[in-house]
Amino acid sequence: MKITVSYLFFALSTIVFLNSCDKPSKKLKPGIWRGALITESGAEIPFNFDVVDSANKYYIEIINSTDRFKVDEITHVGDSIHIQMPLFDSEINGTLIDGKIDGTWTKHLANKDTQMTFYAQADAPWRIKEKAGAPTVDVSGRWETTFTSVNTADTTKSDTTIAVGEFVQNQSKVTGTFLTSTGDYRYLEGMVEDNKLVLSTFDGSHAFLFTATINPDSTMTDGKFYSGFSSVDDFTAKRNEKAKLPDAYSLTFLKDSTKQIAFTFPNLEKKQISLSDARFKGKVVILQMLGSWCPNCMDETAFLSNFYDKYHSKGVEVLGLAYERTKDFEKSKVNLERLKKRFNVNYDILVTGFTNEKGEAAKSLPMLNSVMAFPTMIIIDKKGKVRKIHTGFSGPGTGNHYVEFVNEFDKLIDDLLAE
Known part of the structure; x- marks a missing residue:
């Protein structure tokens, strides 16, 4: 068989092309990604982030409702990626291959580190479900809420926190937050499918997931609040447009009548x-x-x-x-x-x-x-x-x-x- 120069060039080009197709990509693809953290109980705390290529220097923006939290300390060598949060002394380390990251989120505390399994997928603008059913309820408005935390050392004891939930629903998408006397849970985003509510947030410090059933009598039951790796609290809520918290100026005060502070x-x-x-x-x-x-x-x-x-x-x-x-x-x-x-x-x-x-x-x-x-x-x-x-x-x-x-x-x- 006579092999021509053109035939040889074609054969070599085909081999190179096939090899390049089989070679896994290690690039951080621009666009919207879906990330998730896994709790001890197996619950998934989802969030989205936008990868931006700015003059060949990547940064990401973590998305929670209207909030975008910029993170620009990213180290990417080979298939390894390190994402340092600009606040809260935490970081993500993982392996990046073909538009997927598998790794861990580590939060550095005073005497120990805590870790959660982390993974992310490129080209995934959805947060809770890619294809979800229609909602049968609308949670827009104010909800009088009670969170209950069971004492793990003594299950006969529990602590309660009074909160006010405020939500806006547009079709199935829900945004809002829970307000408490010590602060709010910041930007929550999620959805209602049928009569099930799911909300989540991740801000580099806290990873939160809220789930509940919305009932015809304007109550929420079966509420679960997942926080970080292992914390799980219960909550119930009732729609109440007049729900409010104690005056924030009344909770902390001076013991001394001189009304002065020195330090x-x-x-x-x-x-x-x-x-x-x-x-x-x-x-x-x-x-x-x-x-x-x-x-x-x-x-x-x-x-x-x-x-x-x-x-x-x-x-x-x-x-x-x-x-x-x-x-x-x-x-x-x-x-x-x-x-x-x-x-x-x-x-x-x-x-x-x-x-x-x-x-x-x-x-x-x-x-x-x-x-x-x-x-x-x-x-x-x-x-x-x-x-x-x-x-x-x-x-x-x-x-x-x-x-x-x-x-x-x-x-x-x-x-x-x-x-």
């Missing part, structure tokens, strides 16, 4: 900062009790950073009092510097206390009745007296509640400046 804590450069310093004299001072591990604190920091830039020249000072999950100053500093960079924070953040042991946070400010929640905001007038203490924070995921808070807060500070 000295180091900033990130280890300089000791005190409320008695000259820079705070005659100023309205806002103390922000926060932690770099706290998603609601992230929302409050975003708000206060912009607020400070607007009001500082008017005579307002802001101090962040950080309560970290480690006693290692340098580790706390790294996490807090990430927070400051993320939100362009121009006010001082002080390394204040430790949160991994019960009662530790309260020791730092013993004049308070308790440290009930992070964040907590303390507003001090120009004479150095505490005028208001706001527990928790309802962020932009709560819609009108956030708008109302911003308007009320601006008016409060304007009134204090005018005194």
Whole structure:
């Protein structure tokens, strides 16, 4: 058989083409992906993220309802991928092949790490189900909600948390959140199929899944709240458009009738900062009790950073009092510097206390009745007296509640400046 040059070229080209077809792709494909974390009980906590190719440098945006959380510390070598969350000291490590990632999400705590199985699929814009049946109910509105957590050490005991669910439903898609006295569950997104509700969120710190049955009598039953790897709480709810929480300004207060606070804590450069310093004299001072591990604190920091830039020249000072999950100053500093960079924070953040042991946070400010929640905001007038203490924070995921808070807060500070 005579083999021509053209035939040989064709045969070699075919082999190269077939080999290239069989070779697995290790590229991070741009577009919408569906990710999921697996709990200890096997429940799947789904979320979406958008992979963006910006001048051959990839970043992702984690999507929860209208919120997009940008993550740009991505290392991709061969089929290995590392995604470092910009906040919360957590990361995703996995293997990327043919538009799929298999790996783990690791959250670094003070004395240990926690891990959850993670996987993701490219070209998957759906969140809960790719093809879902039609809803038979509409959950739009307010729901009076009770979460019940069973004590694993003593199953005869349980703790309850009162919340208000607020949802908007468009066909089968549902967005909204649960509000509590200590903060909200941020941006939740999911769906209703028939009479079953499923909502989820992942923000780099918390992985949440809510499931429930919606009944004809406007109640939710069989509610399950999956949080992280192993936590599972029950919840029930009843539609109530007048449902509301206690006044956030009434929960934390000073034990001492002098209504003053005193402290000295180091900033990130280890300089000791005190409320008695000259820079705070005659100023309205806002103390922000926060932690770099706290998603609601992230929302409050975003708000206060912009607020400070607007009001500082008017005579307002802001101090962040950080309560970290480690006693290692340098580790706390790294996490807090990430927070400051993320939100362009121009006010001082002080390394204040430790949160991994019960009662530790309260020791730092013993004049308070308790440290009930992070964040907590303390507003001090120009004479150095505490005028208001706001527990928790309802962020932009709560819609009108956030708008109302911003308007009320601006008016409060304007009134204090005018005194």
